[in-house]
Amino acid sequence: MDFSLFYFADDADRDGAESRYRLLLEGAQLADRSGLAAVWTPERHFHRFGGVYPDPAVTGAALATVTERIQIRAGSVVSPLHDPLEVVERWAVVDNLSHGRVGLSLASGWHATDFATRPEAFERRRELVVESVEQIRQLWAGVPVKRTDGGGRTVEVRAFPPPVRGALPLWLTSAGSIETFQAAGRLGVGVLTYLVGHTLAELADKIAAYRAAARAASGDSWAGHVVLMVHVYLDRTMEDAKEAVRGPLRNYLRSSLDLNARSTRRGAGEGTEQMSPADAEALVDRSLAGYFSHHGVFGTVDYAATRADELAGIGVDEMACLIDFGVADEVALASVRRIAELNREFNGEPS
16 A cells, blocks of 8 residues: 555644745655655635645645655646646646656535636536546647637647656545546546545445446456545554644644535535534534544554555555644654654565
8 A cells, every 4th residue: 555645734823934834845855755655735715724725736836846756646626617728737837847746636626615716617517527537638648629719719729838747647536426436437547535424334335336437447457546535643652642633633623614614505604603612512522533433543653554454455545644634743744754654564665
């Protein structure tokens, strides 16, 4: 199994620009030196939860200049918000800066407010993300597309600069829909998913459906690639790990629940400030209990290896470790060193 880093910060407790991206850059450099597989950054808009990452191509470009070998990936590009031509242009720059190290997971989007810049795409977002896969592939390969220019003429345009990498690695992001898993298999792309939203048994069934679709589409020549994002913090003891994350994770989940509370079909909705304090804290309590019992990996390297073995057993190829959920930067970086140790021990690599 591969191990990588994933970022999705809540910006509520950051003091300013000097500290805002420190963990991203230093964590990526440490992961690069330590042999981890990839660094993933998201696309989020208009809310403090994840909002420090509005464009993964920008963060990807920054990572390209401070790393040498690690893969630089979008987790995810919300492709219905963008013309595929613009997606390929941006990521071809990152590919050149990184000498051919990029990959993209494409998401349909889910929060109506995110579509404030392209509201017409919201209703068709699930169809648009599927349609974007082949369009992005063709543009990456240098195939021109037809567009209407400022003078009303139909013109052929192609994306520049030419990328370094040949075929662009692609995934579809699924919050749990088995239809998205199956679509990814049929399209011949990987799948990026999360532990939240399904049990391990349910996830195993979805992965099996994905593998079957991938094999059928490829004539049994490719079984797919499954990336699972997991909140991870590793420490010397189980007690130290849980004590270190309890407060920060609680604040992180409170911000996440506020974002979810604002997600309604037609608009921003009402956040958790519209709930009673007792109701809001009860939601946080339940969510925190879920992360400690199932959704997260908080403990020792040995404990994480046991969890990773369980995940590999149901078909997970890569564990993307989300590290920026509020613990202090130095503490999170110490956990990254233990994730690197986990990678070496789990895969039988020398120290």
